[in-house]
Amino acid sequence: MKITIPHIHKIEGEAGFWAKVTKTGEIEELKFQTLLGLRQIEGILIGRRYFEVPIVVSRICGICPVPHILGACTAIESALNVKISEEIILLRKLLLAANIIHSHTLHLFFLSLPDFFNIENDLELLKKFKKESKAALRVRDLALEITRIVGGRAVHPITPIVGGFTKIPEKEKLKQILEKIPQAIEDANLLVDTFKKIEYPEFERETLFASVFNGKNYPYYLEKIVKIGEEKFTFSDFYSVQIEEDLKSPPVKKVKFRGKAYMVGAIARIKNNGRFLTKNSREKFEEFLKERKIKEKEYFKNIFYNLFSQAIEVLYFLEVCQELLKEILKMPLKKEKPEIKFHPSSGLSALEAPRGTLFHYYEIDKDGRILNCNIITPTAQFLHNIEEDLKDFLPKILRLKKEEQIRKIRSLIRVYDPCISCATH
Amino acid sequence: MRKPKVALFSLTSCEGCQFALLDLGEKFFDFLREIDLIDFSLIEEIPFPKGKVEIDVSFVEGLPIKKEEINLLKKIRKESKILVAMGNCAALGGIPEMKNYQGRERTIRYIYKKLNVENPEIKEIDNFVKVDFYIPGCPINGEEFLKYAKELIKGKIPEFPQKPVCSECEHQGKETCFLRKREPCLGPITLAGCQAICPKNFQLCYGCRGILKNINPKGFLETLKKFKSPKEIEDNLEIFGIKDDIEKFLKL
Numbered sequence: 084m085k086i087t088i089p090h091i092h093k094i095e096g097e098a099g100f101w102a103k104v105t106k107t108g109e110i111e112e113l114k115f116q117t118l119l120g121l122r123q124i125e126g127i128l129i130g131r132r133y134f135e136v137p138i139v140v141s142r143i144c145g146i147c148p149v150p151h152i153l154g155a156c157t158a159i160e161s162a163l164n165v166k167i168s169e170e171i172i173l174l175r176k177l178l179l180a181a182n183i184i185h186s187h188t189l190h191l192f193f194l195s196l197p198d199f200f201n202i203e204n205d206l207e208l209l210k211k212f213k214k215e216s217k218a219a220l221r222v223r224d225l226a227l228e229i230t231r232i233v234g235g236r237a238v239h240p241i242t243p244i245v246g247g248f249t250k251i252p253e254k255e256k257l258k259q260i261l262e263k264i265p266q267a268i269e270d271a272n273l274l275v276d277t278f279k280k281i282e283y284p285e286f287e288r289e290t291l292f293a294s295v296f297n298g299k300n301y302p303y304y305l306e307k308i309v310k311i312g313e314e315k316f317t318f319s320d321f322y323s324v325q326i327e328e329d330l331k332s333p334p335v336k337k338v339k340f341r342g343k344a345y346m347v348g349a350i351a352r353i354k355n356n357g358r359f360l361t362k363n364s365r366e367k368f369e370e371f372l373k374e375r376k377i378k379e380k381e382y383f384k385n386i387f388y389n390l391f392s393q394a395i396e397v398l399y400f401l402e403v404c405q406e407l408l409k410e411i412l413k414m415p416l417k418k419e420k421p422e423i424k425f426h427p428s429s430g431l432s433a434l435e436a437p438r439g440t441l442f443h444y445y446e447i448d449k450d451g452r453i454l455n456c457n458i459i460t461p462t463a464q465f466l467h468n469i470e471e472d473l474k475d476f477l478p479k480i481l482r483l484k485k486e487e488q489i490r491k492i493r494s495l496i497r498v499y500d501p502c503i504s505c506a507t508h
Numbered sequence: 509m510r511k512p513k514v515a516l517f518s519l520t521s522c523e524g525c526q527f528a529l530l531d532l533g534e535k536f537f538d539f540l541r542e543i544d545l546i547d548f549s550l551i552e553e554i555p556f557p558k559g560k561v562e563i564d565v566s567f568v569e570g571l572p573i574k575k576e577e578i579n580l581l582k583k584i585r586k587e588s589k590i591l592v593a594m595g596n597c598a599a600l601g602g603i604p605e606m607k608n609y610q611g612r613e614r615t616i617r618y619i620y621k622k623l624n625v626e627n628p629e630i631k632e633i634d635n636f637v638k639v640d641f642y643i644p645g646c647p648i649n650g651e652e653f654l655k656y657a658k659e660l661i662k663g664k665i666p667e668f669p670q671k672p673v674c675s676e677c678e679h680q681g682k683e684t685c686f687l688r689k690r691e692p693c694l695g696p697i698t699l700a701g702c703q704a705i706c707p708k709n710f711q712l713c714y715g716c717r718g719i720l721k722n723i724n725p726k727g728f729l730e731t732l733k734k735f736k737s738p739k740e741i742e743d744n745l746e747i748f749g750i751k752d753d754i755e756k757f758l759k760l
Contacts, residue, residue, distance in 0.1 A: 089555070090549065090555060090556075092549040092550070092552060092553050092554075092555075093549065093550060093551065093552075093553065095523060096523060097518065097549070118574070118576070119520045119573075119574075120519075120520035120571070120572075120573020120574045120577065120626060121573065121616075121619070121625055121626070121627070122520060122573070122603070122604040123604070123607055123615050123616060123618075123619055123627075124603075125618060125619055126607065126610075126614075126615035126616060126617075126618040126619045127603070127604070127606045127607055127610070127615060129610075129615070129618050130610070131606075131743070132743060135743075135747060138714070138747065139603055139606075139747070142522050142524070142602070142603045142646065143522060144522050144523075144524075145521075145522040145523045145524025145525070145526065145527040145528075145647065146523070146524075146527055148522075148524070189530065193530075193551060194550075197553075203552060203553035203554060204545075204551065204552040204553065204554075205551040205552065206537065206540060206541070206545075206551075209537060220533050220534065223533070224533055227531055235705065235706075235708075235709035235711075236705055236709070237527075237528075237531050238524040238525075238527050238528045238531065238647040239524055239646065239647055241705065241706055241709040241711045242709050242710075242711070244711075249709055249710040249711050250709050250710045330620060330621075330623070331623070333620055333623055333625045334625060334626075455618075504521070504522050504523055507520075
């Protein structure tokens with residue numbers, strides 16, 4: 084028997100699914116296949132000037148340009164020893180938190196939620212979930228507004244550059260945003276409740292979860308340690324020694340950790356750093372466990388809970404934005420232009436994008452041009468994990484009608500929130 | 509009254525133009541309510557029919573890199589009364605076109621040393637099919653999309669005003685203008701409609717919306733070469749895929 088979904092809609096980018104199953108229910112072949120062409124972003128960057136890099140890598144992805152821009156800027160700054168002020172770091176954190184909120188909200192509400200109610204068109208969803216969709220749109224609008232105020236534009240922000248920003252946001256505008264956050268938190272609570280009530284499919288498979296880690300808080304911007312399973316590595320050791328990119332399956336370089344599949348993203352961050360959530364978001368998480376009568380350990384065996392993890396993060400990062408805004412407003416905001424001197428050097432960065440840990444690596448020559456670069460995206464890291472899950476999941480749904488099978492496969496793939504533009508770049 | 513049939517397609521790209529539309533929120537959903545949506549894979553589930561479909565207006569984002577994408581593009585053309593190139597990649601080749609200037613074999617070998625990977629020359633969609641209208645920008649401006657889409661769904665091909673980015677720029681004629689500071693801003697030769705969003709944010713215009721049709725950019729480019737080396741100017745023209753269009757002008 085063959086199960087084919089030539090084009091899976093409602094994910095970022097284009098992809099399909101193929102599987103061949105024997106009569107006895109054994110999987111002969113299973114593939115989650117990307118359908119986009121290779122744009123060769125890394126190759127294109129070779130020989131280009133350092134300041135073009137954020138402009139170019141932004142175009143890897145229309146939904147998460149911010150982590151690519153910041154990943155590139157921070158890796159290049161690390162190579163060239165550029166000193167970045169506290170104000171700039173806080174503004175960058177604000178921008179990244181806002182990106183996680185708007186990406187998660189879009190995915191949760193418009194891409195994944197309809198799967199649980201057999202809704203095939205988002206316009207129907209808007210009718211059926213009037214109150215909830217208004218709340219989701221309001222949260223998303225606020226995150227986009229933060230991106231516009233700090234970044235100059237929502238899709239492909241303009242202001243973040245190597246060394247800081249071309250333009251510093253006006254305090255008055257930041258104040259207006261701060262005033263809107265309590266409403267957004269109320270809306271996010273409604274979203275969390277919506278995702279608390281969903282009937283998630285029963286599914287169990289253990290896997291490894293990776294994210295940045297510091298043992299003090301819930302980190303997402305520039306960290307030096309990556310935690311995977313119970314092991315910790317420096318980010319450069321993890322990037323250069325522990326994981327391996329598959330160079331034989333173009334156009335995506337799928338990644339494994341010591342030959343094993345692993346998971347990154349919201350559920351991985353909560354696994355590794357969940358005890359450092361805010362009081363409010365931690366309580367919501369614990370309520371979920373209590374109501375479902377499951378232990379925290381069991382939560383991380385069901386990949387469908389990645390959705391609830393994203394909902395928790397929307398709430399968490401809104402509270403982060405609130406704190407960041409308060410801090411930023413206390414500071415004297417002025418445009419800075421740190422000195423940038425070229426010398427042959429290299430730099431690596433690791434930060435948390437909406438879908439998980441993102442690595443950017445650059446080598447720069449004496450004139451400030453790029454000699455070599457490499458970008459490892461979250462989706463490239465979890466593609467193996469999707470396939471492993473599908474291999475476990477498929478035998479359990481073979482009894483269902485074909486349409487229902489396809490619906491279930493699609494919904495499993497979508498809870499990962501794969502970003503195919505990022506994976507192929 | 510019959511609602512106009514509209515489809516939005518995405519070829520290889522970052523899909524940022526689609527997000528520029530979704531980011532309009534309620535305004536975009538209001539637009540969707542006025543039309544009969546034939547395909548927009550980001551928000552609906554129904555596969556694009558293999559057989560005959562009649563579409564009034566198709567918007568195409570991105571570039572055909574894979575063979576399947578070229579076939580899809582041709583099918584879209586066949587089924588559509590009006591075909592619109594949406595965004596910088598579809599209209600002008602965009603960021604991926606930089607590869608053409610570098611020697612395609614060179615670029616791919618930095619990524620895959622030996623393997624054979626589909627690696628065609630990057631060509632705008634009007635190299636494969638007839639395009640009736642272009643909505644420029646990287647990304648497109650959502651409000652501008654709505655303005656033109658409303659005319660397009662009535663079957664009209666809108667006029668595109670040939671005005672430079674400077675006409676919308678708050679720095680024009682002021683001390684803060686990049687050109688006064690001898691910085692190579694492409695505002696004077698680039699199509700307006702973006703509200704000069706880059707210069708407004710103190711970033712140079714790199715011409716992502718394409719070159720004005722009613723000017724010869726030669727003189728202006730000569731001036732820029734007094735500010736920066738010819739190599740630097742050429743690098744700037746390569747970023748958003750406009751170098752080949754400029755070369756066409758210069759040959760005239």
